[in-house]
Amino acid sequence: MILSGIAIFGFFSYAGIISLLEREGRASSNFFTLGLVVSAIYILIGISNFSYKEVVSIILFSFIALLFLIFILPIRTNKRISSDSPHGKIDERDTMFSRNELKKDTNNYIEYYKSQPENESIDNTIKDNPGLLSPSSGNYDKLMFSSSKASFFTIDALKLKVNGNVSSEKVILDKNDISKYIKNWTKKLGALNVGFTELRDYHKYSYRGRGEYYGNEVTMDHSFAIAFTVEMDFDAVKSGPLGPIVMESAQQYLESGAIAVQLAEFIRQLGYPARAHIDGNYEVVCPLVAKDAGLGEIGRMGLLMTPSLGPRVRIAVVTTDLPLNVDKPANEPSVIDFCTNCKKCAVNCPSNAISYNDREDINGVIRWQINQESCFDFWTKSGTDCGRCMSVCPYSHPDNLLHNIVRFGIKNSSIFSRLALYFDDAIYGKNPTVKKPADWMSIS
Numbered sequence: 360m361i362l363s364g365i366a367i368f369g370f371f372s373y374a375g376i377i378s379l380l381e382r383e384g385r386a387s388s389n390f391f392t393l394g395l396v397v398s399a400i401y402i403l404i405g406i407s408n409f410s411y412k413e414v415v416s417i418i419l420f421s422f423i424a425l426l427f428l429i430f431i432l433p434i435r436t437n438k439r440i441s442s443d444s445p446h447g448k449i450d451e452r453d454t455m456f457s458r459n460e461l462k463k464d465t466n467n468y469i470e471y472y473k474s475q476p477e478n479e480s481i482d483n484t485i486k487d488n489p490g491l492l493s494p495s496s497g498n499y500d501k502l503m504f505s506s507s508k509a510s511f512f513t514i515d516a517l518k519l520k521v522n523g524n525v526s527s528e529k530v531i532l533d534k535n536d537i538s539k540y541i542k543n544w545t546k547k548l549g550a551l552n553v554g555f556t557e558l559r560d561y562h563k564y565s566y567r568g569r570g571e572y573y574g575n576e577v578t579m580d581h582s583f584a585i586a587f588t589v590e591m592d593f594d595a596v597k598s599g600p601l602g603p604i605v606m607e608s609a610q611q612y613l614e615s616g617a618i619a620v621q622l623a624e625f626i627r628q629l630g631y632p633a634r635a636h637i638d639g640n641y642e643v644v645c646p647l648v649a650k651d652a653g654l655g656e657i658g659r660m661g662l663l664m665t666p667s668l669g670p671r672v673r674i675a676v677v678t679t680d681l682p683l684n685v686d687k688p689a690n691e692p693s694v695i696d697f698c699t700n701c702k703k704c705a706v707n708c709p710s711n712a713i714s715y716n717d718r719e720d721i722n723g724v725i726r727w728q729i730n731q732e733s734c735f736d737f738w739t740k741s742g743t744d745c746g747r748c749m750s751v752c753p754y755s756h757p758d759n760l761l762h763n764i765v766r767f768g769i770k771n772s773s774i775f776s777r778l779a780l781y782f783d784d785a786i787y788g789k790n791p792t793v794k795k796p797a798d799w800m801s802i803s
């Protein structure tokens with residue numbers, strides 16, 4: 360009993376220290392308190408001498424053994440995966456970014472709302488809001504918004520480089536070797552994870568909806584896609600919807616965009632067509648490509664949920680004709696199961712944009728879909744891209760031993776998954792606090 364008490368104290372102290380390093384004050388004190396109380400019970404019973412000591416000891420040992428069995432036994436009660444493919448393609452002109460760029464009395468405006476009249480009123484209401492990165496928005500901060508604008512300015516330069524000339528000398532390559540090379544090099548450039556898939560019709564937008572390419576039909580017919588993720592900084596995400604979140608989003612769009620542009624040029628140098636798909640210049644729907652490339656599942660908040668960082672990533676894609684060894688889709692039922700019970704993103708969303716309901720059939724696929732108008736309405740009032748859903752998601756915790764133990768248990772066992780959800784609420788709170796921006800950012 361005494362040794363068990365010491366081991367329990369050691370584990371909770373470790374969890375408390377990790378939380379302290381993650382600037383999770385509430386979690387840290389909860390872990391230390393829990394460690395002290397539970398280990399004290401075990402140690403006191405170990406050193407005392409009362410009549411039912413053996414019975415109580417057996418009960419306490421059984422409790423530890425039960426928890427261990429729940430963690431280790433692979434019990435998955437529900438395999439709720441939908442492996443269907445969407446019917447048809449998404450028109451980029453229907454996305455909020457595209458609709459928000461439409462100016463009254465222009466041809467694009469008149470034509471779009473003639474075909475989608477139900478969107479006009481809500482879109483005009485949103486356009487009356489201050490807008491993303493606007494000085495009159497709720498979370499305006501001169502330095503943070505200027506930093507974000509600087510990142511978007513640099514992305515604008517990259518947008519011109521997504522395509523290029525293909526070398527006339529085609530290098531004949533072994534599919535295994537070049538697949539391995541690309542995965543390793545992309546990670547070396549800063550990607551977290553990389554996957555390959557055949558490019559399918561539903562991955563592609565039907566029509567472009569942004570900038571000078573507005574209304575152009577997407578005719579790109581590459582055979583393969585390389586999808587990769589980059590990590591978003593934990594502290595910045597935790598401060599959403601304050602300024603650091605939009606700084607970090609912009610910066611990671613830039614980092615992923617630079618890698619994609621570099622990778623596409625590398626493939627063209629080898630004599631194969633390739634195009635980078637980066638922020639504001641996409642011909643594909645990145646989360647759909649990334650899912651089929653085995654990088655994760657689509658969760659309740661409609662974002663890609665990756666195994667090690669959940670939704671706390673940004674995605675970019677390169678499409679090409681270079682033959683690659685494709686990966687299998689993740690088809691991970693534990694994520695769908697966890698999201699079905701969790702709903703923490705829906706509870707914390709400031710605009711009620713995330714559904715509390717079970718998944719629905721949307722365009723031939725059983726999935727969740729957020730209300731993009733409500734979400735964008737909040738963004739254009741906040742001035743930032745919010746990220747509160749990403750910030751509170753239990754999958755967003757850092758990639759370290761403590762959280763990876765929990766991730767293993769969630770993937771392994773449906774019963775542990777329920778327990779983990781309960782503990783996440785108890786330790787971090789049902790409505791975790793918004794982290795203050797780091798001191799060095801707060802000088803305005």
Ligand code: SF4
Nearest residue numbers: 658698701702704752
């Ligand atoms: S917060 Fe919960 S419900 Fe929302 S995406 Fe994350 S795990 Fe799923």
Ligand code: SF4
Nearest residue numbers: 708734745746747748
């Ligand atoms: S980004 Fe914010 S407003 Fe949009 S769905 Fe997530 S929590 Fe809701």
